[in-house]
Amino acid sequence: LLELGFDAGRHTGMFDQQTELALRNFQREYGLTTDGICGAETVRALRQLTPKVRGGRPVLLREQERVRKAGPRLRGKRIVIDPGHGGRDRGVVVGTHSEADLVWDLARRLEGRMQATGMEALLSRGPDQCPPERERARFANEAGADLILSMHVDANASPQASGVSTFHYGTGNGTTTSTVGETLAGFIQRELVARTGLPDCRTHGRTWDILIGTRCPAVRVEVGYLTNESDRSKLADPAFRDTVAEGILVAVKRLYLLGENDQPTGTFTFADLIRHELAKAE
Template identity: 50%
Template sequence: MQVLRLGDHGSAVAEIRALLAGRGLLVDASASNGSHASSLPAQTSSAQSPWSPPDAVFDEACDRAVRAFQQERGLIVDGIVGYATYTALREASYRLGARILLYRLAAPMTGDDVATLQSRLQNLGYYHGLVDGIFGDVTHTALGSYQTEYGLQSDGICGPSTLRSLERLGTRVTGGSPHAIREEEYVRKSGPQLTGKRILIDPGDEAPIGDENAILWDLAARLEGRMSAAGMETFLSHDAKTVPTDDDRIRVANLADVDLMISLRTGHYANEKANGVAGFYFGTTHGSYSTIGRNLAGYIQREIVARTGMLDCRTHARTWNILRSTRMPVVVIEAGYITNTRDADALSNPDVRDTIAEAVLVAVKRLYLMGENDRPTGTYTFAELLEAEHVTG
């Protein structure tokens, strides 16, 4: 799609402004057309113009509104409307009841209306997945079960009769997310040992800078070696010769049927002073998040910061597609800013990469220990971990 930013104009900008106005983030420009038109170049108010100022101008007010929306939805806050931001704006415009919802295998329906439906089904005890706004097979099955129990046609389609039925009912389940309970129970049942755990390591970015991917591939190799030594089954999302899109990585992850996915990246920022380590996991404004993703991100963040002394940029919930569309808990680690000289120099040091790899492995172990027989952050060594796993060699 067309990428829009400050200074652009046209019908596509008019659509963006309308979507932002619909969320209350931007005043409808047409209501104050006279007060703004005089500040625009004379040619823009010509009858020959294919767009109408100021409601089709990406001005500073629109830029601020886009950034506010991006912040609200857990997107990268850059004021640029690309594919991710446009898709999120469209999804945010849907309200439950405005359209019929159904399961489409090739192109699943997405939107805030789907998230609202998932929340209602979850509160009634039928839906046990993440409230992610994606109408997938789990949502379809949950809706069908609800329809069967309440004497509706069990077709998994949310139309007028199903909506009326949902509106008449209250809440059955409170006090916790069924998905979170299931995630934690799965980890608990799998036991504290790392042996046999299946991990997908995803190194590199879609738009690498300089030696970024070479550094991350080396880090991935060091992490893979340590995980294999601990008895884990490790997989890579792609080979070193390719730079796949996030959609490609998601497809591989979902086909691999792994327990966890760890995506290794570095931060990019125009101001080279930006530095530090950050972790990201799936979480939404609907209050739904991956409990295991959040826990693992926190463990990794604390271990890396304690062992390297890099700036702690904390962990954050995000709705990035690589976090949202995967079937297993996923953590994205930004192990320093490649655009910062100090961070880049540190990441270029093999000893630092060794330290980060060990920190990630220990964090995964902490996840499965679930607080039992734990060690203070930054003190659990690789040798101790191998001894705990009863691995020799």
């Protein structure tokens, strides 16, 4: 369907409402029964046409065009911030520190900064809630979010494991990916490595529910290892969590700047960002 020019969304392997709509459009244009069911007749028609249209990445083009049309200003952008775990699910727990509490605090700091720029920031859960990932993704879809940012910290059996990593939707084959999600993951990873001094564990494509179930680009950030003494000490510091929140916000700004009026990684401050927003408003 994507190769034929029908907007079925990202290639996720899930037959969702957008896939059904694209299939109905194809059936209508090809003179088939418009029932949204991929039966034998529809499969035969798809196979007959597919060899005629090879190559290209229409999903890439659509995602990039949405970002371009959204413009460089942050004001009006709707972002869902997803603090992992919550409620009885505390995530990683080491001593008095729990993943659920740390990412909740981080999410609130990011929420405040986003609202200060005129963005609409929505939290996917409350402090005592732990909805499954599919519900969090559904919340973002129903809210009409432009982006979803999922916050986590990591753990490892080895106390030496340390660093920050960022994940986006992708299957690892180089073509099936969320292009904008991959770009944003790269921006976030570079900003956090430059600002926090945490080792660079790089960006990776995954098919987790929170990444595959959203219509908008989604990323998941693993900010340090709670099982590492140095990372844990940093995560326990509110000033460090402020630094992480600022880095993520700046990365979102870089996404919408599309390379224009940008600054070197790690140098764009929250004050710079506010001035940039005010200048654009004038």
